[in-house]
Amino acid sequence: MDSQGQKYQVFEKERADLAHRNAGSVHAPDAEMALENARDVFVRRPNCLSLWVVPERAIFSKTVQELRDNAWREADAASDAPTETWLVFQKQGQTARETFVAHVGAVAACSPQQALSRALETFPNKNVFVWWVVPERVIFKSEDADAPSMFAPAHTKTYRNHLAYPVEPIMRELKSAQEMLDE
Amino acid sequence: MDEQAELQEFQARIARGEKIEPGDWMPEEYRKQLIRMISQHAHSEIVGMLPEGAWITRAPTLRRKIVLLAKVQDEGGHGQYLYHAAETLGATREEMIDALLAGKAKYSSVFNYPSLTWADMGMIGWLVDGAAIMNQTMLAHCSYGPYSRAMVRICTEETFHKKQGMEQVIKYARGTPQQKAMVQDALNRWWAPSLMMFGPHDSDSPNSAQLIAWGVKTKTNDELRQEFINKMVPDLQLLGLKIPDPNLHYDETSGNWITSEIDWDEFWRVVKGDGPCNRERLAARRQAHENGAWVREALNAYAEKYEQ
Amino acid sequence: MPNDSLAQKILTLADDSFILGHRNSEWAGHAPILEEDIAFANLALDELGHAHLWYELYQELTGVEPDRVVFFRDANEWRNTQFVELPKGDWAFSMTRQYLFDLYENVLLEKLVNSTNERVRGIATKIRAEEIYHLRHTSNWVKRLGLGTDESHARMQNALNELWASALQLFVPLENETELIDANIFPDLKTLRDEWQDKTVSHLSASGLIVPRVLEPRAISRAQHTEHLAELLNDMSSVARLEKFGVEW
Numbered sequence: 001m002d003s004q005g006q007k008y009q010v011f012e013k014e015r016a017d018l019a020h021r022n023a024g025s026v027h028a029p030d031a032e033m034a035l036e037n038a039r040d041v042f043v044r045r046p047n048c049l050s051l052w053v054v055p056e057r058a059i060f061s062k063t064v065q066e067l068r069d070n071a072w073r074e075a076d077a078a079s080d081a082p083t084e085t086w087l088v089f090q091k092q093g094q095t096a097r098e099t100f101v102a103h104v105g106a107v108a109a110c111s112p113q114q115a116l117s118r119a120l121e122t123f124p125n126k127n128v129f130v131w132w133v134v135p136e137r138v139i140f141k142s143e144d145a146d147a148p149s150m151f152a153p154a155h156t157k158t159y160r161n162h163l164a165y166p167v168e169p170i171m172r173e174l175k176s177a178q179e180m181l182d183e
Numbered sequence: 184m185d186e187q188a189e190l191q192e193f194q195a196r197i198a199r200g201e202k203i204e205p206g207d208w209m210p211e212e213y214r215k216q217l218i219r220m221i222s223q224h225a226h227s228e229i230v231g232m233l234p235e236g237a238w239i240t241r242a243p244t245l246r247r248k249i250v251l252l253a254k255v256q257d258e259g260g261h262g263q264y265l266y267h268a269a270e271t272l273g274a275t276r277e278e279m280i281d282a283l284l285a286g287k288a289k290y291s292s293v294f295n296y297p298s299l300t301w302a303d304m305g306m307i308g309w310l311v312d313g314a315a316i317m318n319q320t321m322l323a324h325c326s327y328g329p330y331s332r333a334m335v336r337i338c339t340e341e342t343f344h345k346k347q348g349m350e351q352v353i354k355y356a357r358g359t360p361q362q363k364a365m366v367q368d369a370l371n372r373w374w375a376p377s378l379m380m381f382g383p384h385d386s387d388s389p390n391s392a393q394l395i396a397w398g399v400k401t402k403t404n405d406e407l408r409q410e411f412i413n414k415m416v417p418d419l420q421l422l423g424l425k426i427p428d429p430n431l432h433y434d435e436t437s438g439n440w441i442t443s444e445i446d447w448d449e450f451w452r453v454v455k456g457d458g459p460c461n462r463e464r465l466a467a468r469r470q471a472h473e474n475g476a477w478v479r480e481a482l483n484a485y486a487e488k489y490e491q
Numbered sequence: 492m493p494n495d496s497l498a499q500k501i502l503t504l505a506d507d508s509f510i511l512g513h514r515n516s517e518w519a520g521h522a523p524i525l526e527e528d529i530a531f532a533n534l535a536l537d538e539l540g541h542a543h544l545w546y547e548l549y550q551e552l553t554g555v556e557p558d559r560v561v562f563f564r565d566a567n568e569w570r571n572t573q574f575v576e577l578p579k580g581d582w583a584f585s586m587t588r589q590y591l592f593d594l595y596e597n598v599l600l601e602k603l604v605n606s607t608n609e610r611v612r613g614i615a616t617k618i619r620a621e622e623i624y625h626l627r628h629t630s631n632w633v634k635r636l637g638l639g640t641d642e643s644h645a646r647m648q649n650a651l652n653e654l655w656a657s658a659l660q661l662f663v664p665l666e667n668e669t670e671l672i673d674a675n676i677f678p679d680l681k682t683l684r685d686e687w688q689d690k691t692v693s694h695l696s697a698s699g700l701i702v703p704r705v706l707e708p709r710a711i712s713r714a715q716h717t718e719h720l721a722e723l724l725n726d727m728s729s730v731a732r733l734e735k736f737g738v739e740w
Binding site: 002003004005006007024025026027029030031033041044045061062063065066091094096097098099100129130157159160161162164165167170171174175178 | 200201202204205206207208246249250253256257260263264267270275276277280323324328329331332333335336339340342343345346347349350353418421422476479482483485486490
């Protein structure tokens with residue numbers, strides 16, 4: 001391990017009707033600290049209902065461009081590892097926004113390559129630009145019971161919201177006073 | 184595909200407004216330029232914690248103390264997001280931090296100026312964060328996905344940084360004689376450094392044209408700087424503050440506020456490591472890193488013993 | 492209603508949280524790793540926020556504004572324990588102090604959420620949510636540093652040896668505290684201390700650390716301070732006192 005610890009990718013669920021989406025990553029020595037760091041780095045502001053952290057090395061990732069070359073499929077048959085659940089994430093669309101790939105569902109597979117080919121069959125979508133598959137076993141999740149102490153307090157930190165500093169009305173007032181003087 | 188065809192497709196994707204993602208083909212120079220830009224940007228956030236961090240203990244009200252601490256903390260968070268974006272290009276955070284500590288990496292020169300009074304907290308918030316936001320709003324449209332996403336998040340969060348600064352400047356500019364003098368003095372010291380934040384003159388900015396062609400930037404340094412000046416001058420004057428530039432004037436034809444030529448000798452001197460606080464800033468970062476070595480070792484040792 | 496005793500008690504809670512938050516804010520930009528720089532600032536922000544809530548209640552009881560209480564009192568008027576005013580020391584010292592304080596707050600708040608005083612109950616409920624997370628975070632840190640390397644273990648043990656007797660001051664009751672206990676506004680600190688001690692000893696032992704055999708708090712009166720508090724206050728109020736109280740900043 002280097003001076004910065006291991007790298008974990010962070011998935012954040014911001015609303016009940018939204019999936020977990022990749023918000024960024026944290027460095028941490030272990031999964032528990034990674035989850036806590038994710039809370040402190042990504043939930044300084046609302047909203048968050050749930051966080052997942054995943055060791056980066058456990059993620060199998062391909063962009064649409066990388067998928068054009070089929071060489072990655074060859075490792076597919078070689079695995080004799082047991083079948084397990086893999087979560088599938090997609091980056092849909094090209095608009096600028098804060099988050100990256102979002103959770104869309106799960107497949108059963110015994111290797112990352114198999115998981116990705118099954119994901120491609122199960123969740124076809126022309127508007128996908130990046131695919132991630134992750135074995136569910138390695139995902140460390142916050143629990144529902146954690147939410148009141150981990151996520152809810154962010155709502156009380158109103159000083160992080162620019163609306164707590166109503167400076168525009170003052171500037172507008174000064175401006176109109178100035179204009180009246182000029183006339 | 185051969186390199187030429189790859190390059191054509193890359194340019195076509197950028198022209199279509201697509202984001203380039205980690206794993207996608209990109210010219211080696213694009214990768215290098217982005218690592219340079221993003222890591223410098225990350226370092227700026229981290230070093231930028233210091234001039235304001237020094238005033239947290241002296242904030243004059245409970246609210247100001249909380250707000251300043253939250254702002255300095257956000258800057259750490261923004262450095263964190265940016266290191267993440269640079270890591271997706273193959274740089275490691277350890278390498279980037281080592282380069283900073285070794286004095287080999289650049290960061291925004293504005294943080295090499297000292298913060299001398301409390302009014303600097305207001306002026307830094309308005310001028311320095313205001314200038315940063317202009318640059319970052321542009322970069323939120325950057326063609327590289329991870330950088331663009333980091334910028335979207337940072338811009339959203341930083342709006343409060345600027346406004347809390349503005350709130351203070353407005354208050355002090357209309358406050359007691361002592362507060363007025365303090366805030367004018369802060370403007371006198373931070374005006375020029377904040378103009379320098381937009382980087383060298385376009386004619387001395389060899390990477391600009393290429394970065395614009397790659398969709399990393401959409402405006403040149405001088406264009407952004409002029410926008411900033413045009414925005415700031417009337418607002419500061421409205422508050423009765425005097426902009427420290429005897430040659431400042433409004434040009435009716437262009438609709439621009441024209442300032443004196445920036446002191447480029449000073450600019451390059453500070454960039455090259457010889458500003459008022461370069462040594463102090465790096466010494467503080469090195470000390471934090473060295474004092475923390477035993478902590479990081481302990482965390483790793485624990486993880487190796489118990490978590491695997 | 493024992494209003495004066497209540498105000499005095501609230502002031503101690505506010506002052507402890509405030510001074511601890513102030514001390515911890517000194518780490519901003521200087522912590523051992525970037526993520527923890529952000530995390531520790533959160534703890535400091537929370538403590539300052541909790542202090543603010545208590546100062547507001549103090550204002551309701553006495554009419555004195557929070558910023559006057561914080562920036563225009565001299566050291567002998569402060570009612571925090573010496574435990575929180577000691578300089579931040581190394582990372583082991585700050586982390587151990589925060590952990591011991593978080594555990595104290597957790598056992599206290601668990602009772603205060605049932606206080607017969609509605610305002611106390613309301614504030615305690617709000618604060619407790621955050622303190623539960625604080626304790627999770629600092630407990631994990633104590634365990635990792637206690638069991639990490641020989642050096643981290645030694646530093647943690649030193650910190651604990653230095654802090655323990657000072658921490659016990661948190662459990663020294665005020666003069667008129669029985670009024671508050673009788674009215675079921677505040678719990679009895681004697682029972683709290685037992686609970687706190689059981690929990691700390693159990694977690695610290697599991698973290699390879701030995702609790703010093705000290706039973707007496709280092710200080711009794713909250714009016715007595717180390718020289719560190721005056722220094723802290725001089726620096727802290729240097730800007731606020733450039734103008735008279737009431738000038739807006």
